[in-house]
Structures are given as structure tokens and as C-alpha cells.
Amino acid sequence: MTAQPEGPVLSARSLTKRFKSGKGKEITALDAVSIDIPRSAVTGLLGPDGAGKTTLIRIATGLLVPDSGSIRVLGIDLAAHPGEVQSRAGYMPQKFGLYEDLTVQENLDLYADLHGIPKEERSKRYPELMHMTGLGRFTDRLAGRLSGGMKQKLGLACTLVRSPDILFLDEPTVGVDPLSRRELWEIVYRLVKEQGLTVLVSTSYLDEAEKCDTTVVLLQGKVLAQGSPSEISSIAEGRSFRISTPETLKPRQLQARLMEAPGVVDATLEGRLVRFVESDPGELDPALLRGLTVTPVRPRFEDAFMTLVRRTEGKERDPSEARVRLSPDQAAGVSSELVVEVRDLVKRFGAFYAVRDVTFQVRRGEIFGLLGPNGAGKSTTFRMLCGLLQATGGTLSVAGVDLHHARASARQRIGYVAQKFSLYGQLSVLENLDFFSGAYGLRGGNKKERMQWALEQFGLAQYSGSPAGQLPGGFKQRLAMACALMHEPEILFLDEPTSGVDPLARREFWHRIGSLADLGVTVIVTTHFMEEAEYCDRMVIMVDGEILAAGSPAEIRGRARMTEDREPTIEDAFISIVEDYRQERRAA
């Protein structure tokens, strides 16, 4: 590495890029962005959706031309010689860029050919890549038949058929389960350490920032901060605290209160503990914490990120507006009444068991989570619960009936938010609400009242006339939830509600879910964001169609192997559980 020239590998100066967004409007994706990427290190590009991460990476790979500003990559002026940079860089786009109808080996060969790698070198390189990615057993499998995690590793292997001088990874870990995410990071680290690779990786997972050597925080096309994760974290120095929840409260209720309190920029759950970040020391009303032990904690990247974002966005995202108020007469809290009962549920597609002997119960007013990697059978279970799919075996009852056989009127008692945006994109917010309330049989004054309620409770009034398809991501999701709640269902099903939603919108979302549950609505939710499991009252972890673990967040955490210096997270527990399971199967 000593032979290599000094200085940044990539340096950008006041990059600006605008896009037309129809009707003469323009979106500024990048606003005078200047960054430097150091050699032989991992630089993380962090920010919520629409912050400009992908635009920046596309400009750095010569795929987009900035409106103004300059950028040099590997010492080459990108505007003059994009081809030269493209020959020496490795790039994995968000969709991985794989040919799904080619096999693993054919994909690798294609990229090796395009990079002109001689045969002798391949015979050395391929086994290395296969070993590193664990794809050795699947070389003959079509890329389209790989799981999300394996696709992502193959995408990475394709960019590594020769050693690139700089590697660009655009959100490589989106939609990939925690185990695969962890493995990907290990591969990247090994490359940096052993070969001195320079990596620029974008991510909206804030916990991944701490794995980077240096980070760039982007928001609304502007650079908010640049520096090592610990430098960024120190922004929240002296403002991060942890308190334990009194017996009388649920942790998420305490967390919700803190979120709404002025002077708090963020509050998250850690089992029975609640972690929160003050906007300025001493600004928090001491009455709120009376009688609770407040322990200062070392700030983490996420705390600083939230501080930075709240400072920039100000009161734009006031969490108290995210509290849903239903009709006041509804009884609050969890009762012992079972709303959902599932016993020995089986779903078989041909010889393949998508769901195998699944059993669980959900009580009224609970938030119940179905967790697991892609392909674990979460969505299949979900569809059976909602009556969209017939079970092969076992029994299930939702609000006392099996919805697949029950009359349509039984569905009045449930609300369902599908994984994909399933509203009418060309209809306005108001028209969507009108349609869905009509579809649920609401009429006249009642309907008007509910529509008014939805606009107010979900902060949609400002957008009431805009087409749903053009709403910002978080608002689309709010509208989808509002539509599912128009008829005041007892049970709300949410399938991957937060996938593709940035960290800020996700916090708001859980805040809303929490208040719904407090009002007695039962919420069943699938997610692959493990930290979100903290908001659930109880959960099951599914892998390969089976339930591997069930219990409260605290119980699940207990299954984690001990880590050196910190509290185990649900993600740690998840990884331990899955690894144990796989080991067992290998042994068997």
C-alpha cells in the first residue's frame, strides 16, 4: 500500500444535480455536495430515502452527469474520461445488476469476459470468490432462483472478478436478512484489510454506519456532516440517556411519551429500557422523568444522526401528530381475550412446505410480530390469516372465524395494508379515502366524519388534492394505513409496512402503531428490520416455514449469545437462533 499515491481516491466539489418531476417542478437531488473519499477505507453514505445517495453514486460512476460542479475519481476527471473510470471501478447497483436467467457461473463468466480476465487468473480468482461468498454449491443455479442474500453476494462477486480500484455499493443490504447483511460486511472488510480496497457504500441502516471508517451524512441533497462514526456520534455527547421503565408502564408507552416531549430528538426501545436523546442538555422537562433512574450512555451514530436531522428539519416531523386517536369509547390495553388462534398451520406448494406446523395466539390489543428472513414463510402465513390463501392443514381463526371460508362481512373486522403500495396512484388522497370508505360500506355523515378523521390523524390535509402516486414515501404509507383504518377494524394486518421507508418515517410509523394498540386494536405485523421487533409485545421468529422462537422482546434477547461490550440486540438473538438452527440441520 505504501507504493500507492496519497490523497483522496474520489473528490467531488460542489456537485449539483436537479431532476424534473413533471409539471415544470424540479427536485434538487444534490445541492453543492463536496466530499472526499480516503484510500483503503470504507466510506458510508447515510441518509433517508430521497437524500441523494443513489444520485451521488451514479455521478461517481459516470452514469449521470452533474448540472454543475466537478468530480475526480482515481485522479481522473470524470467529465472527460468516464470510460476510463468505468473500466477500473466496481459497481453494484441497488437491483444487483444480475442476469436472472443466467446461472451463477454464467454471470461470473460474463463479467470476467467483459473485464478481459485471462483464463489462468480466473482459475485462481473463482475459488476465492466462491469461498468468500459461500456460493460454491450453487454455481449451476439460475441467479433468479437465489435468495435475496445470495443474489447480493453474487452481485458483489461479479464486481470483484478482478480487483477494482474503487468499489461502489448502492444500498447493498436493502431487503436482505440480518445474517446475510453481516456476511456481506465481513467480505467487504476482508477486502479492505487484505487488498487495500477503497469502498463507497450507501445505506439507510443507521447501525451499519458504525462499521464504516468514515461517513457522509446526506439529507435533502446536502451534506450535513462528514467524519468518522465516533466523530459524528460525539455530536450527541452528553445527551444520550437510558432509563428503565417502571412496572406500571409498557416500555413502548414510555418511549412514546418521550418522543412527544419537547427537547427530545429521539427515543428507542432496548427491551425494558428506553434510550433517548436530548436536543440540548437540560431542555427536557424533569417532571417527565421523576422517580426514574436516568443513566447517561455513550452516544451512538444513530443518536447523532437524529440530532442532525431534527436540527435541519425542525418541527416538520412533530411526533405528537403521529398519535392516532380512535373513538374515545374504545377500551384500552391488552385483554386476555384471544383474537387470533393458529394451530399446526401448514401450507404446501407441491412438495415444498412454505409453512410447517405453525402455532401461535394473539390477544386483543397486542402488537404481534412475525419476523424472519426473506422466504421464511411470513407472507404466506399472513395471507392465510387474511383469508387470501387456503391453508393445506391445521386450523386458524381470526376474530372467531376462518376468513377464507367466512362471509365477506367478517372482513369488516380486519384492516389490511399490503406490502406493495396498493392504492390508486392517479386518484388524489381524498378520492382514495372516499373509495376505500365506500368499499367498506361507510355512507353519508359517518363517511364524511371518518374521512375528516383520517386527514387530521395522519396529517394528510395538506396533500388532500395530490395524486397518491406522487406523495413522498412516508406519506404514501400513512395514506395506506388510513385507508385500512377507515372502517375502524379490530385487527390490523401490516405486511412489511416499513420496507423502503426511511428511519425517520419508520419511527413515526411505530409511534402511530403503538397508540393504536393502546386503544385496543390488535396489530399483526411482519418485518425484517430486527430493531423494530422491540416495539412488538410478542413475536415469533420464522425460518424455512417453521417457528424457531416465540416470546416477548426480552425473552427473545435472552437467546442471544453474549457479546463483549454491549447489550445483545434482537438482531444478535436472531442471528444466534438462525445459526443454531442451521448447525443443527447440518448435523442432522
Next chain:
Amino acid sequence: MNTDSGPEEATLPRGMSPHRIRSLIRKEMLQIVRDPSSIAIALVLPVFLILIFGYALSLDVKQAPLAIVLERPTPDAADLAAGFMRSGYLTGIVVTSMKEATELMIERKVDGILHLREDFGRGLSSGGAPVQVIVHGVDANRARIIQSYAAGAFSLWMARRSSNGNAQGSAGQVRVQSRMWFNEAVDSRYFLVPGLVVLIMTLTGALLTALVMAREWERGTLEALFVTPVRTGEILIGKTVPYFLLGMAGLLLTAAAGRFLFDVPLRGSFLVLLGGSALYLLVALAIGLFISSATRSQFIASQIALVATFLPALFLSGFLFDLASVPQAVRVVSYFLPARYYVSFLQTVFLAGDVWGVILPNCAAMVVMMAVFFKLTLRKTKKRLA
């Protein structure tokens, strides 16, 4: 770009690598083999079209029913009626009054009426036989054919009569001896098969390639491909060659079917047929690639490809409708359609022979179009996303 000789050409433009091109071609071939839909469009559809056009969709009229009104069955009238029925193209239903015949016509049980009035015999001897032919005119094409059959049958009968020594009047004095050249039997398959070749080449060329480039945009694979040493020209060659081969296979299939199933002659040389077809296929491929690169969406690309290439190839190329008899404006439009030149080329090569005076101008027009569209595509496909 000298694309005629495929990927193995000796002189590649500067910076292009034969290895990369070979690899891209191999990739495309694998994708074609594994995607049933492209095989279906390229090979199954041609077979399907051949069978439909060849067996079911013939434009010829055979055994058209005709009501023959014999108001007074004289020997002459009966002989004429028999002559009509002998032709094989018409079948007669003999009735005795016009009223019956009209009813049959209204019920569409017959396609026409031959009316021999009661004074038919008398008129015949005085030189002005009153024979009336009424044809069901809803299907204009069919009506015209039946009308000419009827006229033909009548003059045939008159001719036979006069040669039998019965020539008394002026009828039969003037004989029209007509002959069809190039399609002696006036068999519509003779022009349908060349037309079919045009359709099939357009489908594989334009429609299929319009889809594949847009697919790479949609799936984000081009994005990854761009950040490699690959050049746009190489990507385009990699797309052109496999679909070129597929299109030529379609051509051979159709030509063989025409020759062996329907006995359509190939009067020109096979090599000229291949050469001209290769040229048209390249034009179609260039258009398909251009549409695909410009729209970047499979759905829009396929719609545009259908409207801009397939439908004109069907209606405005001179395949179904004679371009000499369409309005001036339509004819002007047709000059911009490559299919027009190809249809003219094919009809000549199949039915007339290697007539260089027709073949060369048509080929020249296709060369120009090919160059224009490849240039446009190259300009449209940059290693850029926006």
C-alpha cells in the same frame, strides 16, 4: 459498421474487443434459449402464421354459390347454366323465379344471381342476349372476384358455342384472351407467402429487439454493465447478432414452408433471397433497438414497435393492398417504410426471378435505412442513465 459479416469481422472499430462481443452474444443466446417467450415469437409464431395464412386465410374464392334463375328452361339456357357450374369456382342453385333468388340472396345463401330471362333464347339469336348478373356486394373483394368469374364463364360459353358453328350474331366476334403472368393460377398464396416472410422478419427483428433492450433498462442490468470496460457499440452488436440469426431461421422456416407445403416457386436465386432478407432484418433490428433505447420500457417499446413496424408492414407495404392504387398521401408515407422495399424485393425474387432492375434499388433503400437507424441507436444509447 460492417455488420453483414457478423461478429468475426476482421476490422472492428477502435477499442472494440472481439472477446467482449463474443461474451455478450453468448449471454444473449443463453437468455433467448431460457426465455420461452422469445422462442415463441421467433419460431412458434412463424409456424402458426404459415398455417393460418396458408390453409385458412386464402383470399381465393372457391365454390361460390350462385342462384341461376331459369325463367324458361330452353336448351340454350340450360347449357349456359351447366357451363357456369362446370367451372369449379361457382356452384349453381337453379330456381325458376327472381323472387326465390332474391330471398336466397337476402338470406346470404348465395353470393350472386344469374338471371336468364324468358326471352333469353330469342335475344341470343338476335345478337343481344339479356343476361343479368347480380353480386352480393358486402364483401367487395369477393364480389369483384365472383363478377369476373361470371363474366369469364359467360364468355367461355359463348366461345364454345361459336366454335360449335352456332355463331350467328355479333357475340363472340371479339375474343379477349387473358393470361396471368407470374401467378398463372392466380393463387393468393403466391403473394401471401412472401408477405408472410415480411411479417415474420418484422416481428423477430423489431418487436423482439424492442423488448430486450428495454428489459435490460428495466431490470437495471445495463446499469451494472455500463460500469465495466464494455462499449455501447459492443452491447449493440451483442444484441444484433443473436436476433439476426433467429430472424434468418424464421426466414428459412417460412421459405421452406412456402416451397414445400404450398408449392410457391422461388424463381430468383436463393442467395439473393438470403442477401436481401439479411438486409431487411438488419433494418428491422436497428429500428427495434432504437425504439428500445429511446423508450426504456418494455410495454411502451412493444406498443410502438407494433404500431410503427408491424402494422405498416401488414397494411402499407404493398403486401395486402396494392400501393399503386392507394391515395397519394398514403403512398408517400409508404416510401418511409422499409417493409415496402422488402415486399417489392420478395415478390420479385419469389415470383419473377433475379430482376436486378427491381432488386438493386430496393436494396439500396434498405441500406440507407439501416445506416440511419443504427446511427440513431448509437447516439441514443450512451453509457448514461439520464
